[in-house]
Amino acid sequence: MSLLDISNYSKYISEETMMGPSCIRILEELLNKCPLRFNSDDLVLDLGCGKGLTSLVIAKETGAKVYANDLWISSEENKERFIKWGVDKQVIPICEDANNFHFERKQFKALFSVDSYHYFAGTKGFFEKKIMPFIKDGGVAFIGVPGIKDQFEGHAKELLFGWLGEDYYMFKSPKLWKELIGVSDSIELVNIWEMGCFDKAWSEWLAVDNKFANCDKKYFDTVIRPYTCFVGIEVKLR
Numbered sequence: 001m002s003l004l005d006i007s008n009y010s011k012y013i014s015e016e017t018m019m020g021p022s023c024i025r026i027l028e029e030l031l032n033k034c035p036l037r038f039n040s041d042d043l044v045l046d047l048g049c050g051k052g053l054t055s056l057v058i059a060k061e062t063g064a065k066v067y068a069n070d071l072w073i074s075s076e077e078n079k080e081r082f083i084k085w086g087v088d089k090q091v092i093p094i095c096e097d098a099n100n101f102h103f104e105r106k107q108f109k110a111l112f113s114v115d116s117y118h119y120f121a122g123t124k125g126f127f128e129k130k131i132m133p134f135i136k137d138g139g140v141a142f143i144g145v146p147g148i149k150d151q152f153e154g155h156a157k158e159l160l161f162g163w164l165g166e167d168y169y170m171f172k173s174p175k176l177w178k179e180l181i182g183v184s185d186s187i188e189l190v191n192i193w194e195m196g197c198f199d200k201a202w203s204e205w206l207a208v209d210n211k212f213a214n215c216d217k218k219y220f221d222t223v224i225r226p227y228t229c230f231v232g233i234e235v236k237l238r
């Protein structure tokens, strides 16, 4: 199966649709780890999809119907974008808090979550209680989050507070994410790694000229590059 060619999506990637380090670079690494192909009535959840860039790519690359869920971006706003992109039949916007989903049980063949899971899921048992019930038996979850490198775990406050303020606690190491996902009779495999897409994802975001990217630029060489990473998480259910 062919690997994701990011150049197919350049026209959708813009200052308007980016909300941080390139979500498409992070998704590229997740998708290339295990290319997936589904039927058009199979459902995939894109959790914390922001402005829907990843939902578009997941739909095009896997062929599935995608539920594009986000909390801060309204369904109306994302719906308009999906119509403009010509994918509104295949990508369905949903605005719900991941702490309290109302999906049917065992509904999704796969879940993707890029640069959002760390906001709400950094506690032990969250995956098993709040996410796993909605994934079909044999399904998979692919998650990419910013984190702190393993050697600095336990030092997020002193190292990251200047950049992130009170949000520093969301940055957890690959080792800690492994503990937080935990073990369960329903989980066949948990694979956690420091992602290789770090430089590309950051350089594409730092090329953007807005107040968030400009703030990140000030901390990139002294804080972001030395201490942080992206954590890739793959969970396969039995």
Ligand SMILES: C[S@@+](CC[C@H](N)C(=O)[O-])C[C@H]1O[C@@H](n2cnc3c(N)ncnc32)[C@H](O)[C@@H]1O
Residues within 6 Å of the ligand: 017, 018, 019, 020, 022, 023, 047, 048, 049, 050, 051, 053, 054, 069, 070, 071, 072, 073, 096, 097, 098, 099, 114, 115, 116, 117, 119, 120
């Ligand atoms: C930094 S943005 C990233 C958005 C997108 N994934 C991207 O990379 O462009 C983080 C996203 O997490 C979503 N989020 C935060 N808390 C959430 C929650 N409790 N439930 C669902 N989504 C949440 C926000 O709505 C926001 O769009």
